[in-house]
Amino acid sequence: MGAFVLRRLLGAIPLLIGIATIIFFVLRLAPGDPTAFYFNPNVPPEVIEQLRRNMGLDQPLHIQYFRWLTSFMTGEFGYSFAQSRPVRDILMEALPNTLILTGSALVLVFLIGILIGVVQAVRQYSIFDSTSSIVSLFFYSMPSFWLALMLMLVFSLKAHQWGWPIALPPTGMTSVDYEFMNFGERVWDRISHLILPVGTLTLALAAGVARYTRGQMLEVVRQDYIRTARAKGLPERTVILKHALRNSMLPVITLLGLYIPFLFSGAVFVEVIFAWPGMGRIIVDAIFQRDYPLVMATSFVLAAMVVIGNLVADVLYAVADPRIRYD
């Protein structure tokens, strides 16, 4: 197994360099450049030329590419054009914020999704099965920005107007007077700010996990080894939770692998609507501003996460299903 992981990781290096190279050149094919967006149109052309020289954009493209590649190899991500500060600082500031949001959402998504899926499969065609199917499909097909606005409308605006005991704060990570709070207040302040954005993501994503779990579970309970387990006289609880569940995790693991990059990319819509200072907004702003160094760094991180996500999924397959072996 160790050799397998090592082989995969080494193989990923040329892949990642290739991806970064393609992104570098594709990015430069898009019209416009970074001097356009944050610079006021009244500024004369000479000044814009000077700015391009300061950014190194006056050099031929291949020179820019090799400069970028060599500094990137030494771990130097360069300066963001739009924010005028090191890309590293920007990532270090936004990544923890995003991990709090997407990390708590993913934990809930998989816990709730698997739980619902298992119960649905065990009680196939029961009232619970059909109601939860309808409800989860409803949330699954909702655009997340609409869901976000509705949750905010009810739990912040209306809750405030109707005088409910708790009106959730619609935006931000903490209240303005956070630094004056004691420990208990701080904990609640952080949680209350998380509820709406995490709730939106969970409602939208848990439904998918539930559907996959239900489908695979129904498949697995018809397998011979489940019949064997039941025939041994094992209690139904053990059969489902120990034997069937582990094996029906395969599609869920695939989903998990796919969601790992999402941990780092953040969720743009949710971040914009709830004013969450995470990676999603940074990536989108960077693209519109043609902030080349920032786009390169973020897309490289994401590409690496896709590779790692796939690898984690492959390793977990072997854990979940003893029939899978990597040699």
Place this chain on the structure above:
Amino acid sequence: MRFGSSLNAMLVAALCVAPLACGPAGDGEGRGGTVVVGMRSDFGGFNPITSSSTYDVALVNYALFTPLISYDDNLQPQPYLAESWELQGDTGVVFRLRQDVRWHDGQPVTAHDVFFTFERAKDPASASLIGSSFLAEVESARVVDDHTIAFHFVRPHAQAIDNFYWSPAPRHLLQDVPPGDMRNAPFNRQPVGSGPFLFGSWRANEQLMLQRNPDFPEGLGGPAAADRVVFRIIPEASTMLTELFTGNIHVDIPVTPEQVRQIRQNGNTELFSYPGRTFHYIGWNNARPPFDDARVRRAMTLAINRAEIIEALLYGEGQPAAGPIPPWHPMYPGIDPLPHDPAEAGRLLEQAGWVDRNGDGFRQNAAGQRLAFTLMASDDALRRSVVEVVQAQLRQVGADVQIRIMEFQTMLQNHRGRDFDAVFTNWELDNFNVASAPMSLFHSRQADIEQSPNRSSVRNPRLDAAMERGMLATDRGEQQGAWRDFAMTLQQEQPFTFMFWLNELAATQTGIQGVEMDPRGELRTISNWTIRR
């Protein structure tokens, strides 16, 4: 027990989400309270030399630093950091600085700082907005003594004191930064200023906090009224309004026109609407048929019903424009925009040879070419709906308008490269010098410069002459006459169809005192903002 007490804390905290309801919480707070301002996008950095976006510059001049001059209600320059000045004929000016203004680290603000800022701003390597917007007509500077500085002009010109609406940067903290690196200086994200507010803290895309500067001189209005002003970055307009209504923010900048009714109806909020510094226009490509003919351009203006667009799409929050000099400016020439007159538009098009020759409802020229062109705009809701209405209105006079909505940078590339027929876009005035927008947009010497702002390739000797006269006249009457000539020529030529001046819109909770907004900006009185109690 543990559960009980934490639940209690939860409830207290939950009830206290609105700072207005509970008052600013406890320790560390003085009597002025915390004013929370919602902004739609983050700031870029605070360095008088390199800051260029509207709100960065507004915070530099109104909160963190002290500009040499300020403006009164009639937009006339008033002493500020410079307690007095003396014009040296038409060729220069000597400023005498106040001696009681200090950098936030305790050093005095001196003429050496002003000189340093001037020198860096003039250096092309710093790509400074002060250099390009204010100092083009200023040739050199000389420190007379620690609190006196003299400037020499390139040539005599109008509105000479307006060249000095900028704040000095601290020489002792920035002198080692090479001009080319000024934009990336770490200073810009934790500035040491000289204004009524001290820089507090800044978390990107989340919030910026400023604190009252207790040492700001009484002669300049004294320390800020609020203990703290916190700017929270909330990109979504509707979320921002929710925050305003639930009391989590006190000031909402900017509000969108469709939110105006909701804010007016809400008893706890107050709307600020005032004439702004941005005009929207349709730029015709004056070098490309059919817009190389002034009659066609004039016909287009006559055919567009601007009043209807303002009423329907801006909810009345704007006024028709006739040129780049705003109605609130002392040099406003007072010429009304052309009326909506489709019949006259039709006559002008006929004179220019555009007649419907085959009865298909569109006009053709003698060669049988249809009066058809592309109107381009960048992708946002307001622009999209305006160009759609314009398309329908021009259809009425037999013009076939194709709409092209593009991502901003793609649009800009076509616009700068002069690769367009017509474009709907906007221009924001970044100073009160009446000559700067006209000279950038319409002077023929800019017409051929790649990337220059005269993207419509306007070449008109009468416009050139009037603008130059207006820019160089030192006599106020002569200036006024020149800008009137300019406006009249503009009215005939219609190189652009000036659409409207957009009102600036903002909202506050009724409990906030001291907010005044006008063309000088939303943040103009920020040092007076406070919570009524």
